[in-house]
Amino acid sequence: MASxxxxxxxxxxxxxxxxxxxxxxxxxxxxxxxxxxxxxxxETMQSGGWLxxxxxxxxxxxxxxxxxxxxxxxxxxxxxxxxxxxxFVMGIVLSLEQNKxxxxxxxxxxxxxxxxxxxxxxxxxxxxxxxxxxxxxSNMAIxxxxxxxxxxxxxxxxxxxxxRFGLMNWAYKMGTSxxxxxxxxxxxxxxxxxxxxxxxxxxxxxxxxxxxxxxxIPNGTTRGLAAHTVVVSNEEAENFADLAIDTETAEAxxxxxxxxxxxxxxxxxxxxxxxxxxxxxLGNGMSSVTYGEVTVSDVSFSVASxxxxxxxxxxxLALVLLLxxxxxxxNFTPIKGIILMLIIGILGALPLNEWLGITWWTGLx
Amino acid sequence: MEANFxxxxxxxxxxFVAAIDQFxFTESLYxxxxxxxxxxxxxxxxxxxxxxxxxxxxxxxxNMPIGGAQPPNAVIGGIMAAVFACTLEMDPNVAVATAxxxxxxxxxxxxxxxxxxxxxxxxxxxxxVKADTKAIxxxxxxxxxxxxxxxxxxxxxFFIGGLTAGQAVVDMVPKWLNNGLSAAGGMMKFVxxxxxxxxxxxxxxxxFFLLGFGLTTIVHGIPSLAKPELLIMAMIGFGLAFWDxxxxxxxxxAAFDGGDMSDGI
Numbered sequence: 001m002a003s004x005x006x007x008x009x010x011x012x013x014x015x016x017x018x019x020x021x022x023x024x025x026x027x028x029x030x031x032x033x034x035x036x037x038x039x040x041x042x043e044t045m046q047s048g049g050w051l052x053x054x055x056x057x058x059x060x061x062x063x064x065x066x067x068x069x070x071x072x073x074x075x076x077x078x079x080x081x082x083x084x085x086x087x088f089v090m091g092i093v094l095s096l097e098q099n100k101x102x103x104x105x106x107x108x109x110x111x112x113x114x115x116x117x118x119x120x121x122x123x124x125x126x127x128x129x130x131x132x133x134x135x136x137x138s139n140m141a142i143x144x145x146x147x148x149x150x151x152x153x154x155x156x157x158x159x160x161x162x163x164r165f166g167l168m169n170w171a172y173k174m175g176t177s178x179x180x181x182x183x184x185x186x187x188x189x190x191x192x193x194x195x196x197x198x199x200x201x202x203x204x205x206x207x208x209x210x211x212x213x214x215x216x217i218p219n220g221t222t223r224g225l226a227a228h229t230v231v232v233s234n235e236e237a238e239n240f241a242d243l244a245i246d247t248e249t250a251e252a253x254x255x256x257x258x259x260x261x262x263x264x265x266x267x268x269x270x271x272x273x274x275x276x277x278x279x280x281x282l283g284n285g286m287s288s289v290t291y292g293e294v295t296v297s298d299v300s301f302s303v304a305s306x307x308x309x310x311x312x313x314x315x316x317l318a319l320v321l322l323l324x325x326x327x328x329x330x331n332f333t334p335i336k337g338i339i340l341m342l343i344i345g346i347l348g349a350l351p352l353n354e355w356l357g358i359t360w361w362t363g364l365x
Numbered sequence: 366m367e368a369n370f371x372x373x374x375x376x377x378x379x380x381f382v383a384a385i386d387q388f389x390f391t392e393s394l395y396x397x398x399x400x401x402x403x404x405x406x407x408x409x410x411x412x413x414x415x416x417x418x419x420x421x422x423x424x425x426x427x428n429m430p431i432g433g434a435q436p437p438n439a440v441i442g443g444i445m446a447a448v449f450a451c452t453l454e455m456d457p458n459v460a461v462a463t464a465x466x467x468x469x470x471x472x473x474x475x476x477x478x479x480x481x482x483x484x485x486x487x488x489x490x491x492x493x494v495k496a497d498t499k500a501i502x503x504x505x506x507x508x509x510x511x512x513x514x515x516x517x518x519x520x521x522x523f524f525i526g527g528l529t530a531g532q533a534v535v536d537m538v539p540k541w542l543n544n545g546l547s548a549a550g551g552m553m554k555f556v557x558x559x560x561x562x563x564x565x566x567x568x569x570x571x572x573f574f575l576l577g578f579g580l581t582t583i584v585h586g587i588p589s590l591a592k593p594e595l596l597i598m599a600m601i602g603f604g605l606a607f608w609d610x611x612x613x614x615x616x617x618x619a620a621f622d623g624g625d626m627s628d629g630i
Binding site: 044073153205326363 | 388394402498502509548566578
């Protein structure tokens with residue numbers, strides 16, 4: 001595949017703000033926003049669909065072909081936002097593009113505005129609107145009512161439609177009117193946008209970074225004594241009195257009262273408290289006998305819990321920093337980064353314990 | 366029941382549309398409550414399809430695609446449940462339960478597909494460099510058609526082959542490879558993050574990346590804050606950015622104001 005080394009210029013060539021985009025173009029963008037996830041992938045998530053939705057506006061705003069190319073290229077950055085609220089981000093970004101703001105600022109604003117919308121959108125749509133409408137209409141459907149799916153579709157889409165068109169127009173208007181006060185302090189604004197952008201990427205690393213090394217290395221066994229207490233008749237209690245064992249060598253399940261020198265054993269009860277083994281005469285012909293049972297349990301060393309005590313989300317942080325290093329210092333292309341992740345993922349999952357008999361290997365993931 | 370050619374073609378078509386719709390366009394036609402009665406109509410039993418669709422829908426309410434997580438695939442699950450109920454005359458609840466392995470298979474398939482689709486972005490970038498807006502449209506269409514075809518082929522195969530064929534496919538992919546691919550899929554987003562960092566990063570900015578990371582690990586450890594986590598972080602981030610903006614602009618203004626003040630005194 002052709003390598004697409006392209007450096008996005010810091011500023012557009014044509015810095016004259018473009019006239020306002022007409023309503024028809026905004027509407028076209030709203031309709032295209034329905035295809036936001038058309039090229040969804042794990043590298044840049046919705047970026048392909050985002051660019052597809054932005055194209056009508058970008059064409060209007062950038063009459064210079066080089067600027068259009070630069071704008072299209074950086075509009076393919078990683079983006080993951082809520083499909084139903086995306087027009088809000090589109091309106092803001094379009095207003096920035098129209099005013100030929102520095103490309104880096106546009107990129108920072110886009111990721112900062114887009115990322116937090118996911119939670120809001122999920123709460124509004126998937127956790128509120130869908131459960132309520134689907135809950136009512138599925139019950140109607142189970143009763144055999146054919147209108148049910150129609151009601152579901154109509155309610156759902158009326159809400160979405162209003163949302164998409166409303167947000168697009170509102171955000172675009174807000175962006176274009178706020179832009180004047182912003183451009184007079186452009187440098188500070190760019191800096192502020194980068195601060196928020198870097199902050200949000202740090203937050204996303206934790207929020208979306210689920211990668212963890214779930215390797216458990218068997219680390220021998222541990223021996224213990226579990227205390228059990230029974231109440232038996234005095235005669236039967238006699239049978240317990242001389243149960244002497246060697247706690248270091250006895251097999252799991254062996255019962256004992258004293259060690260080989262005749263000293264009472266100390267065992268751990270169900271709550272983990274240490275109790276002495278021994279026989280207590282209850283005075284009514286019965287005795288309470290506390291004896292120890294030898295336990296042997298496997299111990300394994302969990303890489304995940306050790307890493308978590310150092311720092312939760314250490315693995316996602318390390319991977320992001322590694323990739324940053326490769327991209328920033330080693331001129332890695334995105335595709336090389338993806339292939340690297342694929343290799344790490346598959347290598348980490350190889351069943352070496354089955355293939356090579358490496359017993360401690362349980363797979364990284 | 367022997368399916369005739371028209372029925373197979375219609376199931377193929379419905380799945381094709383539903384597969385695309387699950388991520389785009391209406392994001393609701395694919396819901397089992399809609400696909401159930403449609404599949405029912407194709408197989409000659411609208412009522413059964415409707416009831417199965419409603420049953421499956423209730424099951425999926427707690428299983429929404431929230432936070433980018435892939436739930437068991439409702440397109441394959443919903444359609445297969447309706448197929449089972451209508452062709453094998455299964456009870457709706459049994460049909461839904463039988464369809465679950467197929468929904469899980471769909472879930473793995475989607476994860477794998479999203480991982481393998483990442484290289485397509487290179488073609489998008491190539492089109493962007495040439496400012497070729499038509500190519501963006503073309504790539505978008507191609508991307509969607511491939512998704513739709515994969516789903517349609519798989520569901521049609523299941524439709525024709527039935528239960529045994531489904532199990533055979535599930536058994537074909539070894540578990541470790543599945544693990545590895547889904548782990549790799551989970552790591553792909555770091556590529557996107559790292560590219561964003563490369564764009565925005567300067568020496569001053571490391572502080573804010575680390576602040577964002579550190580503060581989020583704290584919020585992440587509090588279960589009751591899991592849902593609004595990113596919104597909380599966005600507020601803190603915005604607060605920092607806004608404060609910095611004011612500092613930067615006021616410093617600039619202070620140089621002038623300072624002179625005025627000393628004159629006044």
